[in-house]
Amino acid sequence: MPRSQRRRSALTHPDAAEIDLLDVLHALADPTRMTIVRTLRAEPERACGTFPVDVAPSTLTHHFRVLREAGVIHQREDGNRRWTALRLADLDGRFPGLLDSILDAYETNAGAVAS
Amino acid sequence: MPRSQRRRSALTHPDAAEIDLLDVLHALADPTRMTIVRTLRAEPERACGTFPVDVAPSTLTHHFRVLREAGVIHQREDGNRRWTALRLADLDGRFPGLLDSILDAYETNAGAVAS
DNA sequence: ATAGTTGTACGATGGTTGTCGAAAGAGAGG
DNA sequence: CCTCTCTTTCGACAACCATCGTACAACTAT
Numbered sequence: 001m002p003r004s005q006r007r008r009s010a011l012t013h014p015d016a017a018e019i020d021l022l023d024v025l026h027a028l029a030d031p032t033r034m035t036i037v038r039t040l041r042a043e044p045e046r047a048c049g050t051f052p053v054d055v056a057p058s059t060l061t062h063h064f065r066v067l068r069e070a071g072v073i074h075q076r077e078d079g080n081r082r083w084t085a086l087r088l089a090d091l092d093g094r095f096p097g098l099l100d101s102i103l104d105a106y107e108t109n110a111g112a113v114a115s
Numbered sequence: 116m117p118r119s120q121r122r123r124s125a126l127t128h129p130d131a132a133e134i135d136l137l138d139v140l141h142a143l144a145d146p147t148r149m150t151i152v153r154t155l156r157a158e159p160e161r162a163c164g165t166f167p168v169d170v171a172p173s174t175l176t177h178h179f180r181v182l183r184e185a186g187v188i189h190q191r192e193d194g195n196r197r198w199t200a201l202r203l204a205d206l207d208g209r210f211p212g213l214l215d216s217i218l219d220a221y222e223t224n225a226g227a228v229a230s
Numbered sequence: 231a232t233a234g235t236t237g238t239a240c241g242a243t244g245g246t247t248g249t250c251g252a253a254a255g256a257g258a259g260g
Numbered sequence: 261c262c263t264c265t266c267t268t269t270c271g272a273c274a275a276c277c278a279t280c281g282t283a284c285a286a287c288t289a290t
């Protein structure tokens with residue numbers, strides 16, 4: 001790593017064209033990550049520590065990485081914080097209507113099952 | 116087991132109202148199971164051994180169980196065979212448009228990525 | 231009955247996953 | 261400088277998962 005020492009690793013995101021559906025489904029098939037995505041749909045961008053989930057910080061980092069590597073979210077650094085956003089345009093460009101369909105289904109799900 | 120000795124276990128299926136979205140997503144987030152579901156969308160019903168997948172029979176049984184317990188497929192016995200079908204009506208009743216959305220997305224996926 | 235077909239159950243195995251605690255990096259502010 | 265906050269990395273752990281081979285059960289056909 002030549003210059004500008006990265007904070008940690010390099011925050012790699014897959015290209016929109018490389019987003020794999022099975023990775024996306026796997027990323028969304030977890031209650032904590034589903035909560036993250038649902039929270040993110042309402043707001044354009046949000047700081048890492050402000051999500052209504054009840055897990056340890058290191059666990060949260062893990063979930064963000066899964067979502068990021070699947071192409072579901074985008075993260076950028078800003079000073080001390082890391083801002084997270086849904087890759088709505090990329091996802092909808094690659095799989096039109098899919099994310100809305102899944103998130104809408106989850107609202108139905110939440111109404112009938114627990115959580 | 117009183118009478119009519121079941122072949123093996125009792126082939127339990129969840130009620131349509133009990134189908135959990137996260138279970139469905141998890142069930143679909145596997146290439147073998149996705150192939151099963153895609154194959155099943157074209158035909159109403161199909162015998163177990165006739166799916167174009169390349170895994171051992173016991174592995175196939177495992178995948179059918181995951182799909183069945185998630186509420187994605189229905190299986191019934193007929194003599195020596197076990198017939199498998201998609202629970203299209205139940206899924207679409209619970210999560211309207213979801214399955215088509217995911218399967219359509221997979222076709223897009225398959226066009227651009229491997230498989 | 232004897233053999234063949236279809237699919238399951240069991241046990242094992244190697245890999246993945248979600249979880250956490252402890253330690254540390256990087257910035258902001260005193 | 262020191263400290264506080266935010267977030268990550270690392271190491272560990274238990275649980276889960278996809279896979280297989282072997283053995284077996286149920287049915288069909290000869």
